[in-house]
Amino acid sequence: MISPILTVPASGPASNGSLAAALEGGAVLMFPDLDFPFSDFERRFTERPFADGKAKNVNIRGEAATLRGAAGTPEEQEALRQLLVRYRAFSKDLIARHLPEYASGISLAGTSYRPFDVDRRKMSWRxxxxxxxxxxxxxxxxxxKRILRVFRNINPSGQPRLWRVGEDFGSMADKFLPKLPGYSALSARLLAALRITKARRSEYDHLMLHLHDALKQDADYQAGAPQADVEFLPGQTWVTFxxxxxxxxxxxxxxxxQTAYLPVSAQADPDKSPQRILARKLGRPLQ
Ligand SMILES: [Fe+2]
Incomplete structure (x- = not known):
């Protein structure tokens, strides 16, 4: 039975240490009652999509918080940018309050506005x-680094965000790791030299990309693997690795x-990272 959701009231749990431990163990932390109010002007962003439709999302990145992929008047686009800047600060506060052991090591990356429904058509399997x-x-x-994400459902008409959540990472890796192609340090250097990747792809990155693809391509696994349906209601915020x-x-x-990166070394227990789990399964350090 998969039950990954751990509900955290705004007042916080009795012990903060347990939240990072739960998160690192594969939990989804769900905060049912955090405030993130919209102004009257901002309500329009949940009435129709202010997106140019070329990308899946509208986002800001970097210190300058330049807005990409948006649509609307200059005034509307600036208001949407400010909304995302505010959500970035909200996410930072959430981490500082509920995951204080991460506050010094974490770095915030992109912030996105996702106005579109999940698209099941014309999408490649990848x-x-x-x-x-x-x-x-x-x-x-x-x-x-680890990928930590802070999501919030801002749907105005009660529509939940629907997810399914699968089995634990180690059990999944046991099934797929033997099927993955070997890592080539040479081709990783080549990809970086050609600027296809922004930095050298490590063996961990190689394994994760191939896991991502092998999982998505395996229809039997998708249908039959242990999994649970979960839903996140408007106003709920959830956090997971x-x-x-x-x-x-x-x-x-x-x-x-909001996407954030946390160094493995800044985890409460680095041994719970996918980096260390994969190294243990292979019986050697990753390259
Ligand atoms: Fe994803």
């Missing part, structure tokens, strides 16, 4: 996020998302 997967970024090697927790997004529209 980009189909309804299939159970762990996150891996082809052009952006992660190396010794998306490189560890097997997930698929099955439905819902209007969501905010």
């Amino acid at each position: 980009r189909d996020d309804t299939r159970l997967h762990v996150d891996a970024f082809p052009s952006n090697p992660i190396g010794e 998306s490189d560890l927790v097997m997930h698929g997004a099955m439905g819902g529209r209007y969501m905010l998302e």
Whole structure:
């Protein structure tokens, strides 16, 4: 029985240490009652998508928080940018309050506005996020970092965000690791030299990309693997390590998302990272 959701009231649990431990063990922390109010002007962002439709999402990145993929008047786009800047600060506060042991090591990356429904049509299997997967970024090697994500359902009409969550990472890796192609340090250097990747792809990045693809391509696994349906209601915020927790997004529209990177060494227990789990399964350090 898979029951990964751990509900955390705004007042916080009795012991903060247990939240990081739960998260690192594969839990999804769900905060039912955190405030993130919208102004009257901002309500329009949940009434229709302010997106140019070219990318899946609208996002800001970096210190400058330049807005990409948005649509609307200059005033509307600036308001949407400010909303995302505010959500980034909200996510930072959440981490500082509920995961204080991460506060010094974590770095916040992109912040996104996701106004569109999950698209089940015209999607290649690789980009189909309804299939159970762990996150891996082809052009952006992660190396010794973890991917922590803070999501919030901002749907105005009561529509939940639907996910399914799969089995634990180690059990999944036992099934797929033997099937993956070997790592080539030479081709990793070549990809970086050609600037296909932004940095050298480590063996960990190689394994995670191939796991991501092998999982999504395996229809029997998708249908038959241990999994549970979960839903997140409007106003709920949830936090998880998306490189560890097997997930698929099955439905819902209007969501905010913050990505953060945490060094493995900054975890409460680095041995629970996918990096160390994979190294243990292979019986040697990763290259
Ligand atoms: Fe994902």
